[in-house]
Amino acid sequence: MSQSCSNCFSDLLCGEDSSIIFSVDLYSSDLESRPPDVDESIAALLEEERDLAGIDSDSSHHQSIDASARAESVAWILKVQRYYGFQPLTAYLSVNYFDRFLYSHHLPKMNGWPIQLLSVACLSLAAKMEEHLVPSLLDLQVEGAKFIFEPRNIQRMELLVLRVLDWRLRSISPFCYLSFFAFKIDPTGIYTGFLTSRAKEIILLTLQEISLLEYRPSCTAAASILCAANDLPKFSYITVQDAELWCDGLHKDNIMSCYQLIRKVSINNSPKKQPKVFPQVRVMTRASINSGDSSSSYSTSVSSSYKRRKLNNISLVDDVKGSSD
CATH class of the missing domain: 1.10.472.10 (Cyclin-like)
Known part of the structure; x- marks a missing residue:
């Protein structure tokens, strides 16, 4: 009976190699604990990222x-x-x-x-x-x-x-590399939190850009961390040449082109600050202040305007209620 049940679910089993299934720690979005073999873990990520991504860099x-x-x-x-x-x-x-x-x-x-x-x-x-x-x-x-x-x-x-x-x-995603690259920039760990958080924001801002599909996750991560580092005056000296040395498999030309694209897209997609809107102030002359008629007419116009808005709002609510009924 147990044999027949296992056959029923045989088509639901994935065909991945067992070493891939149980080595899920490689795909963690952060490597903050920095185990002794972190360099070997990064090397394994670089080796597997193209195959597991399912999309060629072509x-x-x-x-x-x-x-x-x-x-x-x-x-x-x-x-x-x-x-x-x-x-x-x-x-x-x-x-x-x-x-x-x-x-x-x-x-x-x-x-x-x-x-x-x-x-x-x-x-x-x-x-x-x-x-x-x-x-x-x-x-x-x-x-x-x-x-x-x-x-x-x-x-x-x-x-x-x-x-x-x-x-x-x-x-494998760019997030797998962020903490590792941030530690390369700041071994003290003081700014690694900011660098990884800012890099994550940059990656999300650029997800809509289809041209970024050409770059491998490690390259996208390096370029994003580089953008985040350049936002801090303390690390403005970090260059593409420095990023190329963070680990094997990174090439400065790819990092540079990805960096330029990310910088352009992230700037265009960054939320724009809303302009300050100053309230309109009614300027009155001394004569109009002393005039009782002007003050009366002003208060009457404000009152009638408020009543019109109130009536409009009530009619709008009634329309919504009527449509829902």
Whole structure:
């Protein structure tokens, strides 16, 4: 009987090597504890990152993906990530699944409901991988989702994504390298917290840029940490040549081009400061102050304006209530 049950679930088993499945510590978003073999761990990450990412660094692969549709989907994923306070890694993995799926399995209509369904499924899978508390599939569809899907349809899409990705959801990300690179810049550890936090913000700001798909996670991490370091006057002297020496596998030309792209995109996507709006002050002459008629007319106009706003607000609420009824 037990044999037959195991056969029933044999198709749900992933085909990954056992050494990959149980070496999950390599994929941690931070290596803050700095074990003695951290250099060996980084070397293992560099060796495996291309294979586990599921996407070659060849720049030709992203030409088959609609950049505008992808940017819209990534923007929605980031909105939900901020709405629920998900980890940055959750958003990154969502986009990683999204890109890997589109690279190997084209959807029939990029700007219709299939792309939205894929976005929800990828975000759901990533949240299940990284978050302790995961919203329901219906609650996950917030922040201006154009279509609302039934949970069973999202689950079917999740299974399709899993099959296309060969059940390989644990992917090496730039976050794996951030603490290691930050320690290379600041061995004292005083500024490593700021450097890693700022680099994570930069990575999220640049997720919508499709051109960054050409760069390996280690290169993206090095360029992001370099951008974060250059924001501090204390580390403004850190250059691409310095970053190339942080570990094997980094090349200054790739870091430089990635750095320039990240710097440009992050500046363009940074939230703009709202201009200060000063309240309008009614300037009155001494004559008008002494005139009782002017003061009376002013108070009457303010009162009538307030009444009009109040009536408009009431009518608006009534309209909403009427439409809901």
